[in-house]
Amino acid sequence: MSKGNRTKSPGSAKSRSAREKIKEQQAAARARDKRKRVVTYVTAGAVAVAAVGLGWWYAASTSRSEEATAALAPVTVQADGSVVMAKAGVTAPVVDIYEDFQCPACKEAERVSGPTFKNLAAEGKAKVVYHPITIFSQEPLRSNSVRAGNAVRCIADGKQWMAFHDLLFQNQPPEGVEGFKTDELLQWGKQAGVTAPDFQQCVTSQKNAQAQLDYSKKISDAQKLTHTPTVKLNGTEIDNAVLFSPSQLRDEITEAAK
Amino acid sequence: MAASLPLPNARPAIPWVTTVARLVLGGVLIAAGALKIGNPSDSVVAVKAYQLLPDSIAVPVGHVLPILEIVVGVLLVVGLLTRAAAVIAGLLMVAFVFGIAWAWANGLRIDCGCFGGGGQLGEGQEPTYLLDILRDFGLVLLAAWTVRFPPGRFALDGALGLGGDSADEEEDE
Numbered sequence: 569m570s571k572g573n574r575t576k577s578p579g580s581a582k583s584r585s586a587r588e589k590i591k592e593q594q595a596a597a598r599a600r601d602k603r604k605r606v607v608t609y610v611t612a613g614a615v616a617v618a619a620v621g622l623g624w625w626y627a628a629s630t631s632r633s634e635e636a637t638a639a640l641a642p643v644t645v646q647a648d649g650s651v652v653m654a655k656a657g658v659t660a661p662v663v664d665i666y667e668d669f670q671c672p673a674c675k676e677a678e679r680v681s682g683p684t685f686k687n688l689a690a691e692g693k694a695k696v697v698y699h700p701i702t703i704f705s706q707e708p709l710r711s712n713s714v715r716a717g718n719a720v721r722c723i724a725d726g727k728q729w730m731a732f733h734d735l736l737f738q739n740q741p742p743e744g745v746e747g748f749k750t751d752e753l754l755q756w757g758k759q760a761g762v763t764a765p766d767f768q769q770c771v772t773s774q775k776n777a778q779a780q781l782d783y784s785k786k787i788s789d790a791q792k793l794t795h796t797p798t799v800k801l802n803g804t805e806i807d808n809a810v811l812f813s814p815s816q817l818r819d820e821i822t823e824a825a826k
Numbered sequence: 827m828a829a830s831l832p833l834p835n836a837r838p839a840i841p842w843v844t845t846v847a848r849l850v851l852g853g854v855l856i857a858a859g860a861l862k863i864g865n866p867s868d869s870v871v872a873v874k875a876y877q878l879l880p881d882s883i884a885v886p887v888g889h890v891l892p893i894l895e896i897v898v899g900v901l902l903v904v905g906l907l908t909r910a911a912a913v914i915a916g917l918l919m920v921a922f923v924f925g926i927a928w929a930w931a932n933g934l935r936i937d938c939g940c941f942g943g944g945g946q947l948g949e950g951q952e953p954t955y956l957l958d959i960l961r962d963f964g965l966v967l968l969a970a971w972t973v974r975f976p977p978g979r980f981a982l983d984g985a986l987g988l989g990g991d992s993a994d995e996e997e998d999e
Binding site: 601604605608609612613616619620622623624626627628630631672673676677680742743744808809812 | 935
C-alpha cells in the first residue's frame with residue numbers, strides 16, 4: 569500500500585515514508601523493549617520460583633524419615649516404666665527420649681525421627697531409652713496424657729509396648745479435645761497384640777496413674793526438663809534442628825558411638 | 827523529598843508510600859521466614875496446631891512457608907516483580923488472618939507460629955490472637971496498596987522498566 573502511494577505523488581510520499589519509517593523504527597524499538605521486559609520479567613519470576621522450589625526441596629529432604637527396618641532391637645520394659653531398646657551388649661551411646669503422648673511436637677518427632685532411633689538400636693549403634701512422661705498441667709491435655717501413660721505402663725512385653733507406643737502417637741487427640749479414652753486404649757492394646765488378661769482392668773482402673781505422675785515429676789526434676797520432646801545423647805540435649813533431621817541425627821549419634 | 831512538602835496534591839507521595847509499604851511488608855516476611863527456616867519440623871508442627879489442614883497437606887505447607895515468605899519478602903524489598911509479589915504476600919496474610927481467626931473461634935490455645943515457635947501454649951501463656959490478626963490485617967492493607975500502586979521508588983522494577991501503573995505514569999509525566 570505504501571509503495572503504491574509513493575509512485576502516485578512522490579513529494580508527499582517522501583515525507584510520509586520518512587514519517588512511517590520513524591514510526592516503524594519506534595514501533596520496532598517498543599517491541600524490542602517489550603520483549604526485553606518480558607524476558608526480564610520471566611527470568612526474574614523463574615529465579616524466584618526456583619528459589620522457592622529449592623528451599624522447599626531442601627526442607628523436605630532434611631526432614632525425610634528413614635524406613636524402619638523390619639526387626640526391632642530387643643525392647644525391655646523396666647520397673648520404673650522406662651523402656652530400653654538395644655541389642656544385647658550395647659550399652660553406649662545412650663539416647664534418652666523424654667516424650668509425652670499428648671504433645672504434638674513429640675508426635676512430629678516420632679513421625680520424622682522415630683524410625684531412625686529404631687534403626688540405630690537395631691544396628692547396635694545406640695541404646696535407646698524411652699521415658700513416657702506427662703508434662704502438661706492443663707486439662708484436658710493432662711488427663712489424656714495420664715490415661716495414655718497409665719495404659720502403656722500396663723504392658724510388660726517390649727514388642728507390644730513399642731507397637732502400642734506407636735499407635736498412641738499415631739492416634740494423638742487434637743488439642744483441646746478429650747481423647748485417649750479407655751475403650752480406645754483397649755482397642756489399640758488389642759491391635760498392638762496385648763493379650764495379658766489384666767490389661768483391661770489395669771487400663772480401666774488407671775492403676776498406674778499415680779506412678780506415671782510420680783515418675784514424670786521425678787524425671788523432670790532430675791533431668792531439668794522444660795519441654796517435650798527432649799532427647800539427650802549421653803546426657804546432653806540434642807538440638808531441635810538435629811532431632812528433626814534424621815540424617816543429621818544419625819550422624820550425631822553414630823559419631824558419639826566412636 | 828516531595829512527600830515531605832505539604833502539597834495539596836498527594837500524588838507525588840504515592841510512590842513513596844508504596845516504598846514504605848514494600849519495606850515493611852517485605853521486612854516482616856523476611857523476619858518471619860528466617861526465624862522458621864532453620865527448623866522445618868517446627869513449622870510443620872505450627873501449621874498442624876491450627877488443625878485446619880489434613881496432615882498430608884500440612885507437612886508440605888510447613889516446609890514451603892518459610893522459604894516462600896523469604897523469597898516474596900526479598901522481592902518486595904528490592905521491588906522486583908512488585909505487583910506479583912504483593913499479590914502473593916496479600917494472599918498469605920489473608921490466609922494467616924483466616925487461620926488465626928479460625929483458631930480463636932474454635933477455642934484453640936496456640937501460638938500463631940508467625941515468627942517461629944508455634945504449637946500449643948503452656949500454662950500461664952495466653953494467646954495473642956487479636957494482636958496477631960490486627961498486625962496481619964494491617965499487612966494485608968499494605969499489600970493491597972502495593973498491588974494498586976506498584977512499584978514505588980527505589981524499585982528494581984522501575985530501573986528495569988518493569989513497573990506497573992505508577993512507573994508508566996512517571997514516564998508520561
